Amino acid sequence: MNPYPHLLEPLDLGHTTLRNRVIMGSMHTGMEDRAKHLPELAAFFAERAKGGVALSVTGGYAPNWHGWLLPFGSTMTSAKFADKHRIVTDAVHEHDGKIVMQLLHAGRYGYHPFKRGASSKPSPITPMGKPKAMSTKEVDRTVTDFAKSAVLARRAGYDGVEIMGSEGYLINQMLTARTNDRTDRWGGSPENRMRFPIEIVERVREAVGEDFIVMYRMSLLDLVDNAQSWDETVHLAKQVDRAGVSIINTGIGWHEARVPTIVTSVPRAAFAWVTAKLRPEVSVPVVASNRINTPEVAEEIIASGQADLVSMARPLLSDPYFVNKAAEGRADEINTCIACNQACLDHTFQNKRASCLVNPRAGHETTLILSPTRTSKRIAVVGAGPAGLAAATELSGRGHTVELFEALSELGGQFRLAMAIPGKEEFTETIRYYSRQLEINGVKIHLGTRATIDELADFDEVVVATGVEPRVPSIPGVDHAKVVNYQDVIRHDAPVGQRVAVMGAGGIGFDVSEFLLHETDESLEHWMQRWGITDPEIERGGLTTKLKSPPKREVTLLQRKTTELGKGLGKTSGWVHRQTLKDSGVEMVKGVTYDRIDDDGLHITVATGKDTSESRVLDVDTIVLCTGQESVRDLIEPLETRGVTVHVIGGADVAAELDAKRAIKQATELAARL
Structure with a gap:
């Protein structure tokens, strides 16, 4: 029986047929810009095609050099470069997949001094100053350049092109009076x-010609001021339908919009309702996108008539075999995307190779290889946080005999804490995935067990992934009854009053603040109200006034550094956390010296200038320590003394701000070596 009949149903486009309704949406991987990386790009897309994806969309290629996103970035302007792309298209076709090239003109979003825009209005999120407004002839030439690039894409063997008309790039800029x-x-x-x-x-x-896919990615919800009206959006959709598009894809939000659209706190399929509004207005298939990360959600979107296809980019980074696993009744084995952005979009905006926190092989298919081992070893993994779970999964998957020891009664470590944070419920999926893989691979799990040196000495090798413990700072009165650590707060092992001071404004400090302010699993309706999202028929661009809910507590977030709070958070998600706390009335104080803690509260000195400061007493009920971590390394020296080969990974190796991306990558690379 087909578990997902609508998702897996072929789609006839007339001149060609898609084998199912799953599109891998476009994202810039960092492999598009140079011809030398095309073999790696080919391996990347080939694995997704092999995994069942019907249609893949490349990262954006500019139709001319004025449209570059980055200096000397990806363009499709020469036959020579087009011919080199045959390695990519052939690799996808070998696995019966189809692939289209996205054509993207960055407009004022370009990170270079040669950029051209609809006008000379600068982008609020992009450096390099104002774009030069295109002349009338330049606009016409740019239209022609899109057509020339499409012809070259066909020469390269692509099955079609996607015209990027969304996310605030040039086409969007041309469409609105805003720009x-x-x-x-x-x-x-x-x-x-x-x-x-x-x-x-x-x-x-x-x-x-007619036998070529032309997909148009349209902004259905701009989420910025002075945007398109819904009537204008519908009119445009009908016009591009009439002009010859094969498919209309959904785009949500300009990059400069101050509304989250893809981070983990965005509810699943949060914007499918907008696609559903458009679908009856056009004759071509439409695609739903954004935060669709399970086959159940995708199936419901199509079965309910909201869309004809679904676009997933990051979920196919985390598991390239998503479609095949769903088709084979193995959905519980899918490595679900948690929408953290840490290794994909954050990397893209840092000009790094895109990958995936929960699947470090993404983007590294040719170098990070997990082949069956020739010599099976008996390996102990101590600690079942992200590093330990990844190590045990990949080592056992390669054929080693693995036993996993965890001192607590549950798997997950820091991920189990993370999944309790409002907006991070998706982290549950990673624990579920690893638990299932350990079961399939026959890993023997010892929960509630502190492994002894004698037990571990019997193994061929030991992986120490014992993680971290909260660091307690040396402050007078730190042992006061008001003081608790972040782990005890999140686990509900410590009572928390109504007035709270959070010491430390790294990722943990922000997470704990959100935990203290909001409930988990809020409804889509409430989430939309909180971020000021409404029906675009009511307000242009779907943007309205935020409805602020009263927070559960009064929270003050403190940091020693004099930089702005949250500066070290993820580039594409940090602003969401900062805005959430700001909207919840959190006082954020920088340049703090912690003087002492007593019955009156937390005594601090705050820098007010280069050589000035003021003393304050925070009369709070609870003080939460988010003041760093220390590695748990007590097993290492005794094991090495016994002559045991020891590998230290994750927080046990480096106890900086918690970094699951580094921990899982480190574990996977270790598994590939052993």
């Missing part, structure tokens, strides 16, 4: 502003 103040035929009225994407589609279709 288009032109007075020529490409500006002024909504009809004139729409001329740019419509002519792009028309010329692309004319250039490539």
Whole structure:
């Protein structure tokens, strides 16, 4: 019996058929920009095609150099480069998949001094100053450049192109009065502003013929001021439908929007309702996107008629075999995307190779290889946090005999704490995945067990993944009854009053603050109200006034550094955490010296200038220590003394700010070596 009949049903596009309804959405991997990386890009997409994906979309390729996202970035402007792409398209076709090239002009979002825009208005999120407004002729030439790039994509063996008309890139910039103040035929009225994407589609279709996929990614919800109205959006959709698109893909939010659209706190399928609004208005298939990460969610979207296909990018980083596992009734074996952004989008915006926190092989398919071992060893893994779980899973998967020891009564370590934080419930999925893999691989698990040196000495090798323990700072009165550590708070092992001071504003401090302020698993309706999202028929761009809920507690977040709080958080998710605390009335204080703790509260000195400061007493009920961690390393020296080969990974190796990305990658690389 087909467990997901709608998701796995083929889709006839007329000239070609997609084998199911799953699209791997576009994301820049860092392998697009140079020809030397094309073999790695080929391996990346081939694995997803082998895993069952019907249609993959590449990262964005500019139609001309003014449209670069990065200096000398990915472009499709020469036959020579197009021919080199045959290695990518052939690799996908070998596994019966299809692939389209995304054509993207960055406009004012370009990170280079040569960028061109609809007008000279600067981007609020991009350096390099103002773009130069395109002349009337430059706009027309850019339309032609899109068509030329599409022809080259066809020459390269691609099955189609996706025209990027979303996320605030050039086409979006041309469409709205927010960024288009032109007075020529490409500006002024909504009809004139729409001329740019419509002519792009028309010329692309004319250039490539009818037997080629032309997908248009349309912004259905801009989430910025002075955006398109819903009537304008529908009109544009009908026009590009008439102009010859094969599929309309959903885009949500400009990059400069101050509304989260993809981070883990966004509810699953939070924007499928917008796709559902558009679907009856057009004759071509439409695609739902954003935070669709399980086959159950994807199946429901299609079965309920909200969309014809689903787009998933990051979920196919975390598990390239998502589709096959779903089709084979093995959905419980899917390594679910937790939408953390730490190794994918954060890497992209740091100009690094994109990968995945829960699957470090993503983007490294040719170098991080987990082949069956030739010599099976008996290996003990001590600690069942992210590092230990990854090590035990991958080592046993390669054929080693593995036993896992965990002092607590449950698997998960720091991930079990993380999943209790509002908006991080997805972390539960990673523990579920590893638990299932350990079961499949026959790993013997010892819960509630502190492994002894004598027990461990019998193994061929030992992996120490014992993690960290909270660091207690040397402050007078730190042993006061008001003081608790973050682990006890999250585990509900310590009472917390109404007025709370959180000491330490790293990732843990922000997480604990959110834990103290909000409930987990809020409804989609409440989440939308909290971020000011509404029906675009009511407000342009779907943006309205936020509805702020009263927080459960009064929280003050403190840090020693004089930099802005949260500066070290993830580039694409940190702003969400900062805004959430700000909206909840959290006082954030930097430049703090902790003087003492007593019955009156927390005594601090706060820097107010270069050589000035003031003393304050925070009259709080509870003081939560988020003041760093110390590695748990007590097993290492005794084991080495006994002559045991020891490998130290995760927090036991480095006790800096908790870093699951590094821990899982370290564990996976170790498993590949042993």
